[in-house]
Amino acid sequence: MAQGSMAPGIVAGRLSAEELARNFSDLHPAYAPHEAAVAADRCYFCYDAPCVTACPTGIDIPLFIRQIQVGQPEAAAKTIFDQNILGGMCARVCPTETLCEQACVREAAEGKPVEIGRLQRHATDTLMAQGVHPYMRAAPTGRRIAVVGAGPAGLACAHRLAMKGHDVTLFEGRGKAGGLNEFGIAAYKTTGGFAAGEVEWLLQIGGITVETGRALGRDLTLDTLRGDFDAVFLSVGLGGVNALAVPGTDKTGVRPAVDFIADLRQADDLAGLPVGRNVVVIGGGMTAIDAAVQARLLGAETVTVAYRRDRAAMAASRFEQDLAASHGVRLLFNVQPVAVHGNGAAAEIELEYTATRDGRLTGTGETLRLKADQVLQAIGQALVGAPEGLRIEGGKIAVTGAGRTSLPGVWAGGDCATGGDDLTVTAVAEGRDAAEDIHNALMG
Amino acid sequence: MADLTTTFLGITTPNPFWLASAPPTDKEYNVRRAFEAGWGGVVWKTLGEDGPPIVNVNGPRYGVVYGADRRVLGINNIELITDRPLQTNLEEIARVKADYPDRAMIVSLMVPCEEQAWKRILPRVAETGADGIELNFGCPHGMSERGMGAAVGQVPEYIEMVTRWCKQNYDKPVIVKLTPNITDIRYPARAAKNGGADAVSLINTVSSIISVNLDDFSPEPSIDGKGSHGGYCGPAVKPIALNMVAEIARDADMRGLPISGIGGVTTWRDAAEFMSLGAGNVQVCTAAMTYGFRVVQEMIAGLSTWMDQKGYERTSDFIGRAVPNVTDWQYLNLNYVTKARIDQDACIKCGRCYAACEDTSHQAIWMKPGRVFEVNDAECVACNLCVDVCPVEDCITMERLPAGTVDPRTGKVVSDDYANWTTHPNNPMSRAAE
Numbered sequence: 062m063a064q065g066s067m068a069p070g071i072v073a074g075r076l077s078a079e080e081l082a083r084n085f086s087d088l089h090p091a092y093a094p095h096e097a098a099v100a101a102d103r104c105y106f107c108y109d110a111p112c113v114t115a116c117p118t119g120i121d122i123p124l125f126i127r128q129i130q131v132g133q134p135e136a137a138a139k140t141i142f143d144q145n146i147l148g149g150m151c152a153r154v155c156p157t158e159t160l161c162e163q164a165c166v167r168e169a170a171e172g173k174p175v176e177i178g179r180l181q182r183h184a185t186d187t188l189m190a191q192g193v194h195p196y197m198r199a200a201p202t203g204r205r206i207a208v209v210g211a212g213p214a215g216l217a218c219a220h221r222l223a224m225k226g227h228d229v230t231l232f233e234g235r236g237k238a239g240g241l242n243e244f245g246i247a248a249y250k251t252t253g254g255f256a257a258g259e260v261e262w263l264l265q266i267g268g269i270t271v272e273t274g275r276a277l278g279r280d281l282t283l284d285t286l287r288g289d290f291d292a293v294f295l296s297v298g299l300g301g302v303n304a305l306a307v308p309g310t311d312k313t314g315v316r317p318a319v320d321f322i323a324d325l326r327q328a329d330d331l332a333g334l335p336v337g338r339n340v341v342v343i344g345g346g347m348t349a350i351d352a353a354v355q356a357r358l359l360g361a362e363t364v365t366v367a368y369r370r371d372r373a374a375m376a377a378s379r380f381e382q383d384l385a386a387s388h389g390v391r392l393l394f395n396v397q398p399v400a401v402h403g404n405g406a407a408a409e410i411e412l413e414y415t416a417t418r419d420g421r422l423t424g425t426g427e428t429l430r431l432k433a434d435q436v437l438q439a440i441g442q443a444l445v446g447a448p449e450g451l452r453i454e455g456g457k458i459a460v461t462g463a464g465r466t467s468l469p470g471v472w473a474g475g476d477c478a479t480g481g482d483d484l485t486v487t488a489v490a491e492g493r494d495a496a497e498d499i500h501n502a503l504m505g
Numbered sequence: 506m507a508d509l510t511t512t513f514l515g516i517t518t519p520n521p522f523w524l525a526s527a528p529p530t531d532k533e534y535n536v537r538r539a540f541e542a543g544w545g546g547v548v549w550k551t552l553g554e555d556g557p558p559i560v561n562v563n564g565p566r567y568g569v570v571y572g573a574d575r576r577v578l579g580i581n582n583i584e585l586i587t588d589r590p591l592q593t594n595l596e597e598i599a600r601v602k603a604d605y606p607d608r609a610m611i612v613s614l615m616v617p618c619e620e621q622a623w624k625r626i627l628p629r630v631a632e633t634g635a636d637g638i639e640l641n642f643g644c645p646h647g648m649s650e651r652g653m654g655a656a657v658g659q660v661p662e663y664i665e666m667v668t669r670w671c672k673q674n675y676d677k678p679v680i681v682k683l684t685p686n687i688t689d690i691r692y693p694a695r696a697a698k699n700g701g702a703d704a705v706s707l708i709n710t711v712s713s714i715i716s717v718n719l720d721d722f723s724p725e726p727s728i729d730g731k732g733s734h735g736g737y738c739g740p741a742v743k744p745i746a747l748n749m750v751a752e753i754a755r756d757a758d759m760r761g762l763p764i765s766g767i768g769g770v771t772t773w774r775d776a777a778e779f780m781s782l783g784a785g786n787v788q789v790c791t792a793a794m795t796y797g798f799r800v801v802q803e804m805i806a807g808l809s810t811w812m813d814q815k816g817y818e819r820t821s822d823f824i825g826r827a828v829p830n831v832t833d834w835q836y837l838n839l840n841y842v843t844k845a846r847i848d849q850d851a852c853i854k855c856g857r858c859y860a861a862c863e864d865t866s867h868q869a870i871w872m873k874p875g876r877v878f879e880v881n882d883a884e885c886v887a888c889n890l891c892v893d894v895c896p897v898e899d900c901i902t903m904e905r906l907p908a909g910t911v912d913p914r915t916g917k918v919v920s921d922d923y924a925n926w927t928t929h930p931n932n933p934m935s936r937a938a939e
Contacts, residue, residue, distance in 0.1 A: 095575075102573040105896050108856030111876070170853040170897065 212240020643709020710736025
């Protein structure tokens with residue numbers, strides 16, 4: 062018997078198995094083939110299409126949509142994968158509303174863009190469901206490359222390098238490859254074990270040895286890697302979590318949102334996953350929204366996202382904000398945490414209203430209290446344990462060009478490196494481009 | 506309210522929308538349904554000689570060309586004339602006509618090219634009380650191999666001969682249905698007129714192979730791995746039909762010859778276009794086969810609405826109104842100079858105009874920073890391709906240069922005098938300018 066939303070504290074099994082299954086079903090269900098053909102037909106095949114410019118990986122969108130329209134989703138998938146080997150995941154998690162679909166001329170014309178993300182998914186799903194891998198490796202080069210971190214950047218880099226004929230060892234600190242695709246990102250965006258399936262499909266290229274449980278700084282050193290391999294690509298992500306610097310964050314019930322999401326993504330049974338009755342998420346990015354929506358979907362009675370700036374400044378897109386609101390998440394703007402109260406366990410959070418004065422965000426002195434038996438912090442992640450000798454800039458590994466670090470033979474990309482937004486699609490582009498650069502450097 | 510009542514060959518029907526001779530008019534059941542739905546008349550599916558009925562294939566007899574969202578743009582068929590006994594058809598025709606005296610009942614006929622064959626069938630048709638006959642000289646498949654249908658329609662002498670037999674042996678209107686599978690529609694039309702035809706109807710279907718199955722390489726519709734050319738109809742053939750109707754309407758020899766317009770009529774607008782080019786009414790098939798008989802209600806309401814908007818009280822007010830404007834190329838005004846104009850507020854920056862002009866036309870559109878597309882008048886020949894491919898209605902328009910301005914492309918001052926090729930200095934045949 063489900064416990065219900067009103068059960069106090071952080072408890073498991075608030076909702077029935079049926080409710081949970083319904084709540085965590087696919088956010089954007091796959092197209093049936095006819096739906097895809099109709100959706101594809103809306104594309105105008107623009108000249109020098111704005112959607113392509115808006116895509117960090119530069120997928121030839123009008124071409125792949127035309128290929129769907131003429132009945133060849135497999136060919137469309139190849140067009141996508143040529144630029145973005147994780148096109149399947151990006152079709153699910155890309156904030157298309159701020160990238161390709163925002164740029165779509167039909168968004169300008171009618172406020173209804175071509176549904177590029179769903180079309181991309183139709184193409185990539187069709188090809189991946191056939192279990193074929195559309196790429197062959199080039200003749201072996203005899204070069205060995207270490208890729209550290211098996212998230213989107215590392216996977217994209219490893220695949221491109223393997224394709225070029227290099228031998229890749231892909232190190233991953235966790236027990237499983239996939240990075241944030243596997244451990245982050247809301248479950249309803251990547252259902253059915255897609256992340257793990259995609260990694261498996263990607264590795265079919267061959268030439269990539271995955272070593273899990275091998276983390277930089279803990280099990281590996283950059284010096285050793287530089288000695289053992291012809292080149293190194295660092296894609297270690299942001300392993301650290303920014304902590305709230307307010308009293309009470311040591312109380313039970315206060316934890317990083319990324320951990321909450323990772324637990325959720327790895328749970329075999331969502332009914333066994335504890336969630337608070339009154340959940341407050343601190344932050345304004347995608348992680349905050351993903352955590353908040355999922356807390357509601359697990360059965361929390363109230364979920365509030367508390368963000369210190371106004372709506373316009375929120376990193377999460379308007380689509381994400383509306384998604385949260387539609388699930389009953391309350392979005393609270395211009396508030397910052399002051400303290401978490403409670404006797405051992407969190408019970409309330411105290412927030413202070415903010416205002417921008419002289420260009421600086423400051424507290425107004427007026428406060429409010431919300432019930433909060435669970436407080437999820439989503440105020441950003443940070444690079445931890447960066448190897449010595451690498452130039453760091455703004456808390457990230459400084460890179461120039463296609464991911465070149467300050468050390469010869471060492472490249473970096475993805476969230477751990479400077480440049481670009483912290484998006485899956487950006488990480489893929491950086492991994493791919495670094496691979497091309499590594500290839501040119503080694504073979505040039 | 507506009508009055509849609511239309512009189513064609515002395516046959517008055519409540520509207521100008523008739524169903525063409527085809528599967529929808531194959532039997533009493535369908536035709537009663539059609540009349541109940543509001544159709545003004547029907548041309549009964551073609552009857553053949555008495556005797557063992559025609560057989561049809563027992564596999565698919567239609568193929569299709571789709572537009573977006575499986576919208577039917579064209580259908581072809583390999584169905585033959587009626588495959589039911591002659592007597593059955595005649596009895597049904599008589600019954601239905603008796604019950605619907607205000608609707609047109611035309612009987613389509615196709616018998617061998619022998620006078621006796623026509624003499625045998627015509628009195629029996631006359632007995633039904635039908636309003637007239639239509640001679641099927643158009644079917645491009647099956648029957649033409651047996652010397653009927655298009656095989657007659659492609660030989661003007663046969664058309665004239667058979668038409669004359671019919672006029673001599675039948676005293677109600679005789680309509681000759683023409684095949685488009687010829688080089689110049691005016692020759693068979695003139696033959697029909699010379700034979701005494703009261704009207705021509707056109708077009709019949711266009712010879713076609715609709716598609717090829719790329720797995721078994723059979724033309725479609727496929728009958729056990731083989732296909733045969735069929736007759737193409739539907740919205741895709743409308744432009745072909747409009748031209749042929751206009752060619753007859755504006756021909757001096759055939760002035761005043763009534764025309765029943767056929768070919769892809771799907772909406773009131775299609776009907777209005779056919780009629781403005783000289784058709785006294787229209788016949789419809791594919792639209793009914795795609796959407797059912799009820800589609801006539803849109804046609805009726807639409808034509809009526811348009812007529813009200815334009816102030817036409819009856820269909821005769823606009824029938825033939827476009828005919829004087831159909832001319833030969835040599836008479837087009839070469840002093841009519843236009844340039845494309847792009848409405849920057851309406852432009853959604855897709856760049857299709859640019860791609861079309863830059864790749865396939867006259868390099869007369871600039872793509873400027875910020876995806877701003879502008880017309881270079883010095884190169885624009887006013888071909889209209891940018892207008893055609895622009896997805897936004899009225900975003901690109903053609904604007905006439907006023908007289909007195911200089912066309913930057915030619916450097917010449919635009920004149921508002923009418924001047925055509927027959928007087929153009931580059932024309933070696935031109936008459937010397939005074």
